[in-house]
Amino acid sequence: IGNMLKCYQSLMLIIPFEMADIFYFCRRGVESIVDDEVTKRFSAQELETWNLLTRSHYNFRHISLRLTVLWGLGVLIRYGILLPLRVTLAATGISLILVLTTLVGFLPSRELRFFLTEKVHVMCYRICVRSLTAMITYHNRENKPKNGGICVANHTTPIDVIILANDGCYSLIGQAHRGLLGMVQRAMVKSSPHIWFDRSEVKDRHLVAKRLSDHVADKTKQPILIFPEGTCINNTSVMMFKKGSFEIGCTVYPVAIKYDPLFGDAFWNSSKFGMVNYLLRMMSSWAIVCSVWYLPPMNREEGEDAVQFANRVKAAIAAQGGLVDLIWDGGLKRAKVKDAFKEEQQKLYSKVLVGEQEQGDNKSSEENPEEDKSYHGSANGQ
Amino acid sequence: MGSRASTLLREEEIEEIKKETGFSHSQITRLYSRFTSLDKGENGTLSREDFQRIPELAINPLGDRIINAFFPEGEDQVNFRGFMRTLAHFRPIEDNEKNKNAAASEPLNSRTNKLLFAFRLYDLDRDDKISRDELLQVLRMMVGVNISDEQLGSIADRTIQEADTNGDNSISFNEFIKVLEKVDVEQKMSIRFLH
Secondary structure, eight states: OHHHHHHHHHHHHHOOOOGGGHHHHHHHHHHHHHOOSSGGGGSOOOOSSOOSOGGGOSSOOOOOHHHHHHHHHHHHIIIIIIHHHHHHHHHHHHHHHHHHHHHHHHOSOHHHHHHHHHHHHHHHHHHHHHHHTEEEEEEOGGGOOOTTSEEEEOOSOTHHHHHHHTTSOOEEEEEOOOHHHHHHHHHHHHHSOOEEEOHHHHTOHHHHHHHHHHHHHSTTSOOEEEOTTOSOOOSSEEOOOOGGGGSSOSOEEEEEEEEETTSOOOOOOTTTOOHHHHHHHHHTSSOEEEEEEEOOOBOOOTTOOHHHHHHHHHHHHHHHHTOEEOOSOGGGGTSOOOHHHHHHHHHHHHHHHHOOHHHHTTTSTTTOHHHHHHHHHHHHTO | OOHHHHTOOOHHHHHHHHHHHOOOHHHHHHHHHHHHHHOTTOSSEEOHHHHHTOHHHHTSTTHHHHHHHHSOTTOSOEEHHHHHHHHGGGSOOOHHHHTOOTTSOOOTTSHHHHHHHHHHHHOTTOSSEEOHHHHHHHHHHHHTTSSOHHHHHHHHHHHHHHHOSSSSSSEEHHHHHHHTTTSOHHHHTOOOOOO
């Protein structure tokens, strides 16, 4: 009994559990229920003042008749004048891209093809930008992405592509779609090297990496435009960058895009609106106002792995755009968080309870050999 | 576009919640917009899945127990009143409330009610006693696979031994209060609600 008491005492020294320990988890849990960093990134951000659009009408209540009249006027202007004009422009832009890229694709001479492709693309993107009434301010254009590199940017909406392509030629990479978008994709490929993947190929990371490296190895090809977050975020933060594009080993040109939501929120909430619905909403807002910053090119440094490189680029983009830098995965929009993270938390708490491995094992070894072995086992499993 | 307008909070409801929980008007409207943003089904109630969609809560080892605390016995949905009632436990105790006499019914965020909330996290079968088995299960949730059954058992035994005064080998609510009498419960179980 004396030995058992000694054993008990030694356990008390190294295992300081208290019933109050639960308070920490409890409070953290309720704090995250009241406000958390992740879920609010997947819906449009709230505005400080109302911009006369019902869609931004979250908590604002009816204030005065005059405001309602103003709103009514706004509706007339937006839906009666702006929307039809913009739709016409957009239709023109898209048909032009289809027709002209196909025509250019027929030309025999490669140099002529490249030359004309650039002109055609820039013209069509300019039309599309006007159709959305996007007021874009480009900063630091001396850092514009060059051939043989990858351009990475934070992702808020598919319109990001139009905004960037307005100022330069990029090769796009993405999933091959069906329907109108698929037609546009196939037309674009005829005159310049874009990379479209089938659904099945997307899963094959080696295939993706190979096609990417082949493209950047060819210095005559335009820089590839990649959105490493993998999904649209609401432009208040930058979420985890997938490391695939950072493993290739070429120069990365980071670009930060920040939208001003006051004239129209550009975020595409894909679970709420389909593409056509979204475009109509864009075209019936006041305008899309955004700033684009071209950041100095970055290369992977010695001793840095792809994940660290990706985080470094992400931090630079977040700092420039005034966005919150998060480590959470944008995929949490649709998927559940991995159990591994919960196991991390449990491991941390266990460390608090049992302290370092060296302190605990020699005292109780005579009395409880099985216990000691299983403790070693769980510690070695780390 | 119009669904939000139909679920706006009425003034009378805000007043009732204010009286019951002690939150201010702006805190209630702010928490209401949080409630609606979590309510993906837009039916005015939250289910367990709605809570589990919060990543920071999903990785909390006691996440499921905390979520459970919002749902009354046997129910799967919680409405805004229930949501606020549970959150009210975490409202900080203001100075002017400390001296109030317990003439009216005890406020939801009193020290006793905060302790009751924590007690219920341990008490899995809601029988007002924390048995050794329940304590073990909660401990297992907190440490995962990193500590052996035997060690966990000794922790549980020692904890019950220290707390149990009437010898029934389980911890009642009064024994729980006694064990934690030196702990600053008011501070540990309060969170800041923005105004």
